[in-house]
Amino acid sequence: MLKVENLNKVYPNGTVALKDVSFEVADGEFLAVIGLSGSGKSTLMRCINRLIEPTSGRIFWDGTELTALSADEMRKVRRQIGxxxxxxNLVKRSSVMINVLSxxxxxxxxxxxxxxxxxxxxxxRALKNLERLGLREKAYVRADSLSGGQQQRVGIARALMQEPKLILADEPVASLDPVLSHSILKYLEQMNKEDGITVLCSLHFLDLVHRYSTRAIGLKEGKLVFQGLPQEIDDAQFKTIFGQEAERVTIL
Amino acid sequence: MNTSTIESPPHSKNAPLASALSLVVPGAGQLYLARRNRGLAILATTPFLIYLINWALTNFRMESIAVWLWLGLALFWAWNVFDAYRLARGQTTVDWLGLILPLIVIYLISWQVTDINLDRLVKRFSDVQVVFKALMYPDLFTQVDGSWQPSENFGDIIGKIVDKPAPGWLVQLGLAQKDAKVPTPVLGKMAETIAIGLMATLLAILLAVPLSFFAAHNIMSRVPGGTVIYYAMRAFLNVVRSIDTMIWGIIIVVWIGLGSFAGTMALTIHSIAALGKLYSEEVEHIDAGPIEAITATGANLFQVIRYAVIPQIIPPFLAYTLLRWDINMRMATVVGFVSGGGIGYFVVETIYKGAFEQYAAAFWAVVIIIILVDYVSAKWRERILAGEVKVTAAAPKPFYTSLRALTWLVIGLAVFVLCWQLSEIDPRKLFEPAPTFVKNIRDFVTIDLSPDVFDTVLKQTLITIFQALLATTIGGLLAVPFSFLAARNLMGANPLAQVIYYFVRGALSVLRSIEVLLYVLIFVIWVGIGPFAGMLALAITSFALIGKLFSEAIENIDPGPSEAIAATGATGLQVIMYAILPQIIPPFVSYLIYQWDINIRMATIVGLAGGGGVGFLLKTYFDLLQYHKAGTVVAMIVVVVTVMDFASAKIRERMV
Incomplete structure (x- = not known):
C-alpha cells in the first residue's frame, strides 16, 4: 500500500508545486491522476520515487517510510518501482535490447x-518482455528507428525488467496519437490485472480515465481537489479540477 | 537595413534642435529622438573614424588620399545631421549612406595600410613564373639509364628503402646474419607529418575529455563551488584556443627545442582547448530524459553515466574528434615552419634554397594527403552522425570474437607505435627544459607595456585586422560567382555544366587543402615580403573556403518558396528576388563574418612566413630573445581574437 501524507514541494525558484497532498493507494489499484499541465502531477510522481526531493511530508510504501531512507536505501527501493x-526517455542511439536491459x-x-x-x-527476461509487448523482432535495432508508440512499449518493457510492484506512468500517452493511446494503456491495464502491479498513471483525457482506471485523484495548482471513483467526476467536479473555462472533449 | 520611418508624432520633437544636436555631437540628435541604437552607433563610429584616420596619417605615408579620408568623415557627419532632421520630421531616411561612408573610409585605409600594390602583381609575375612552372614538374622521378625511378626528393618526402644493419629481432629469428645489411624502409617527411597530426589528436582526446566535464555548466552547477571552476575552465580554454597552433609552436620550442615532438605538442595544446570547448558544449546539450529514466530503475551514479550519458555523447565526441583530426593534419603540414619536423620544415628549406621542383613535389604530396584526409573524415563523420540502423534478428556478437575487428585492432596498435616513434614523442623532454627556461617564461609573462612597444604592437595588430578585412572582402567577392558554378542543384542536366561543376568543385578542394602559410611563401616570392603577400594568401584561402560554404548554402535552398512564388504568376527574376535571395543572403553574410573571424586568427600567423602583420613582429621578438615583448604581442592577440570571436558569434546568432 502506498500512503502519501501532507506532501509539499516548493522549488528553489519559489514555485509551489504541491500543497499538502495526502492520499492512499491500495495494492492492485489503477489510479488515474488528473489535472491541467503544471498542476503538479509530474512532481507528485517524482516525489514518490524521490527523483525530486519533497520539501516536507511523508510517503510510506509497504510500511517503509520512503522519505526517511538514505540515498542508497532509496536506490534499492526504486528497483521495485517502475x-x-x-x-x-530511451537512450536513442542504443539498441532496444540495451534500453530494456538497463x-x-x-x-x-x-x-x-x-x-x-x-x-x-x-x-x-528482456526477450520475453519484448515478446509480450509485440516487439521481439525489434530487439537489436536502434531505439530511435522505432515509432513513438513502439518506443513507449520499449519504455514499458524497461520498467517490467525491474519486476516492479508499482508503476509510475507520467503522462504515458500524451505524446502519442489517440489510437496509440489505447494500445499503450491496454498494456498497462494488462500489467495491472495479470501481474497485480499497482499503477499510478497521469492522464489528460477523461475518457481514458473512465475506461482504464479503478480510482482517480485530481490535482489543481498543487492541491488535491478530488478523490474518488472515475464515475463520480460529474460536470461540477470537472470544472473544479480543470477550471471554469474547460470543456469536455472525447477521443475515439 | 532599408529606409525606415519614425512612428512618434512629429510635433513632439523639434527638428532644428535635433539636427543642431547632431551637428555638435554626432548621434546626439538621434538619441534625443529616442532612437537609442542608431544614436549610439553614430556616437561610437565618429570618434572611431577620427582616431583611425589620424592613426593612419601619422603612421603611414598616405598624404595622397588624406583629403578623401577627411571628406568621407565630413560626409558622414553631414549625413548624420540630415538624418536627425529627417527623423525628427518623421520622413524617410537614407540608412545605407550611413553605412557605406564609414566603410569607404575603412577600406581606403586598409588598402594603403596593407601596402597593396597591384603593379607588382603584374610586373613581378616573371619572378613567380618559375614557381608555377616548377609546380608542373615536381621533382619526384628521375631517369636513370633510360628508366624512370623515384628521385632522391621522392625518398625525402614519401620514403625510401635503405640498406641498414639488420635489427636484433631479425637476427634472433634467424632470418638475417649478424651485422648483415638488409633493405629497411625509411619513411619520409610526409609520414612524419601524418604521425604528428595523428598523435596530437590522440593526446588531445585524453586531456580534453576530462577537462570538458569541468567546462560543462549542467554538470558543474551540481557540484558545490563548481560554478567558479566552470568559469575558470571556460576562460582557460578560450585563452589557449585564441593563440594559434603556430604561435604555440614558437613558444613550445623555447621549452623543448626544435623537432617533431615540439610540433606535436603545439598541435596537442591547441587541440585540447578546441576539443575541450566543443566536447563541453555537447555535454551541456545531452538529453536529461534518459538520465532520469535510468535513475528511476535504481541504478547507481556510475551506471547512470555508463548507460544514460556516455551513449549520448560518444557519437558527437567522435565526430568532433574526426573534424579536429582533419584540422590537425592541415596544421601538421606547416607547424614545421616554426617548430621543425614534418613536411613544413622541409618546405621552408626548399624555398630558401630556391629548389622549387622539390617544393612542388611536397606541395602536391600535401594536396593529395589532405584531400584524402578531408574525404575520409567527412565520410566517417557522416556515418557516425547518421548512425546506421541495422535490422538484425540475432544479437550482435561481441567485437573480440570477430576476426575483422581483431585485425583492425592489431593494425591500429602497429600504426600507433610507428607514429609514436615518427613524432619523436619523449615526455622526459617536458621535464628537462633548457636552463634559461624559467627566466624566459618569467620574461614572457611580465609583458612589456611601455608606450614604444605597445604602439608598435598596436600598429601591427591593426594592420593584421585590416589584412583580414580585405582578404575576406576579396575572397568573398570572388567566391560569389564561383559558388553558383559549384552548386549541384544549379549545374544540373547539361553535360557542359556538369564538367564546369566538377572542375570548380575540384579546384576549390585543391586550393582549400593548402594551408595559408604555404601560399604566403609563394606570394612573398611574387610581391615581396610584407602585408600585401599575407593578404593575398589569406584571400586565396578565404575564396576556397567561402566558395565551398556558399555553394552548399545554395544547394540547401528549399524549393518550396520558389514553387509558391512561381505559382502566384511571378516572373523568373521575381522568383529569384523573393524566394531565392532571401534564403541565401543570411547564410552568405553569416559565413562572411565567420570567415573574417578565421582570417583574423590566420592573419596573426602569416607574418611567420613573411606575410607581415603581428606575426612578423612576434617572430622577430622571439628570434631576438626579447620574450617580454613577445609576451605583449601574444597578450594582444588573445584580446583581439577573443573579442572578435565573441562579436562574430553574437552577430551570427542574431542573424540566424
Whole structure:
C-alpha cells in the first residue's frame, strides 16, 4: 500500500508545486491522476520515487517510510518501482535490447554492467518482455528507428525488467496519437490485472480515465481537489479540477 | 537595413534642435529622438573614424588620399545631421549612406595600410613564373639509364628503402646474419607529418575529455563551488584556443627545442582547448530524459553515466574528434615552419634554397594527403552522425570474437607505435627544459607595456585586422560567382555544366587543402615580403573556403518558396528576388563574418612566413630573445581574437 501524507514541494525558484497532498493507494489499484499541465502531477510522481526531493511530508510504501531512507536505501527501493515517461526517455542511439536491459541495472553488479555484461537470464527476461509487448523482432535495432508508440512499449518493457510492484506512468500517452493511446494503456491495464502491479498513471483525457482506471485523484495548482471513483467526476467536479473555462472533449 | 520611418508624432520633437544636436555631437540628435541604437552607433563610429584616420596619417605615408579620408568623415557627419532632421520630421531616411561612408573610409585605409600594390602583381609575375612552372614538374622521378625511378626528393618526402644493419629481432629469428645489411624502409617527411597530426589528436582526446566535464555548466552547477571552476575552465580554454597552433609552436620550442615532438605538442595544446570547448558544449546539450529514466530503475551514479550519458555523447565526441583530426593534419603540414619536423620544415628549406621542383613535389604530396584526409573524415563523420540502423534478428556478437575487428585492432596498435616513434614523442623532454627556461617564461609573462612597444604592437595588430578585412572582402567577392558554378542543384542536366561543376568543385578542394602559410611563401616570392603577400594568401584561402560554404548554402535552398512564388504568376527574376535571395543572403553574410573571424586568427600567423602583420613582429621578438615583448604581442592577440570571436558569434546568432 502506498500512503502519501501532507506532501509539499516548493522549488528553489519559489514555485509551489504541491500543497499538502495526502492520499492512499491500495495494492492492485489503477489510479488515474488528473489535472491541467503544471498542476503538479509530474512532481507528485517524482516525489514518490524521490527523483525530486519533497520539501516536507511523508510517503510510506509497504510500511517503509520512503522519505526517511538514505540515498542508497532509496536506490534499492526504486528497483521495485517502475517508471514510464511522457517522452519515453530511451537512450536513442542504443539498441532496444540495451534500453530494456538497463531496467535491470539496480540488480546487477555495477562492475559487470560497466562492460555491458548482463546474465543470460536477464537476456531471456528482456526477450520475453519484448515478446509480450509485440516487439521481439525489434530487439537489436536502434531505439530511435522505432515509432513513438513502439518506443513507449520499449519504455514499458524497461520498467517490467525491474519486476516492479508499482508503476509510475507520467503522462504515458500524451505524446502519442489517440489510437496509440489505447494500445499503450491496454498494456498497462494488462500489467495491472495479470501481474497485480499497482499503477499510478497521469492522464489528460477523461475518457481514458473512465475506461482504464479503478480510482482517480485530481490535482489543481498543487492541491488535491478530488478523490474518488472515475464515475463520480460529474460536470461540477470537472470544472473544479480543470477550471471554469474547460470543456469536455472525447477521443475515439 | 532599408529606409525606415519614425512612428512618434512629429510635433513632439523639434527638428532644428535635433539636427543642431547632431551637428555638435554626432548621434546626439538621434538619441534625443529616442532612437537609442542608431544614436549610439553614430556616437561610437565618429570618434572611431577620427582616431583611425589620424592613426593612419601619422603612421603611414598616405598624404595622397588624406583629403578623401577627411571628406568621407565630413560626409558622414553631414549625413548624420540630415538624418536627425529627417527623423525628427518623421520622413524617410537614407540608412545605407550611413553605412557605406564609414566603410569607404575603412577600406581606403586598409588598402594603403596593407601596402597593396597591384603593379607588382603584374610586373613581378616573371619572378613567380618559375614557381608555377616548377609546380608542373615536381621533382619526384628521375631517369636513370633510360628508366624512370623515384628521385632522391621522392625518398625525402614519401620514403625510401635503405640498406641498414639488420635489427636484433631479425637476427634472433634467424632470418638475417649478424651485422648483415638488409633493405629497411625509411619513411619520409610526409609520414612524419601524418604521425604528428595523428598523435596530437590522440593526446588531445585524453586531456580534453576530462577537462570538458569541468567546462560543462549542467554538470558543474551540481557540484558545490563548481560554478567558479566552470568559469575558470571556460576562460582557460578560450585563452589557449585564441593563440594559434603556430604561435604555440614558437613558444613550445623555447621549452623543448626544435623537432617533431615540439610540433606535436603545439598541435596537442591547441587541440585540447578546441576539443575541450566543443566536447563541453555537447555535454551541456545531452538529453536529461534518459538520465532520469535510468535513475528511476535504481541504478547507481556510475551506471547512470555508463548507460544514460556516455551513449549520448560518444557519437558527437567522435565526430568532433574526426573534424579536429582533419584540422590537425592541415596544421601538421606547416607547424614545421616554426617548430621543425614534418613536411613544413622541409618546405621552408626548399624555398630558401630556391629548389622549387622539390617544393612542388611536397606541395602536391600535401594536396593529395589532405584531400584524402578531408574525404575520409567527412565520410566517417557522416556515418557516425547518421548512425546506421541495422535490422538484425540475432544479437550482435561481441567485437573480440570477430576476426575483422581483431585485425583492425592489431593494425591500429602497429600504426600507433610507428607514429609514436615518427613524432619523436619523449615526455622526459617536458621535464628537462633548457636552463634559461624559467627566466624566459618569467620574461614572457611580465609583458612589456611601455608606450614604444605597445604602439608598435598596436600598429601591427591593426594592420593584421585590416589584412583580414580585405582578404575576406576579396575572397568573398570572388567566391560569389564561383559558388553558383559549384552548386549541384544549379549545374544540373547539361553535360557542359556538369564538367564546369566538377572542375570548380575540384579546384576549390585543391586550393582549400593548402594551408595559408604555404601560399604566403609563394606570394612573398611574387610581391615581396610584407602585408600585401599575407593578404593575398589569406584571400586565396578565404575564396576556397567561402566558395565551398556558399555553394552548399545554395544547394540547401528549399524549393518550396520558389514553387509558391512561381505559382502566384511571378516572373523568373521575381522568383529569384523573393524566394531565392532571401534564403541565401543570411547564410552568405553569416559565413562572411565567420570567415573574417578565421582570417583574423590566420592573419596573426602569416607574418611567420613573411606575410607581415603581428606575426612578423612576434617572430622577430622571439628570434631576438626579447620574450617580454613577445609576451605583449601574444597578450594582444588573445584580446583581439577573443573579442572578435565573441562579436562574430553574437552577430551570427542574431542573424540566424
Amino acid at each position: 517508471m514510464v515517461f511522457q517522452q519515453f 531496467g535491470r541495472l539496480g540488480y546487477v553488479s555495477p562492475y559487470q554492467s560497466l562492460f555491458n555484461y548482463f546474465s543470460s537470464a536477464d537476456h531471456a
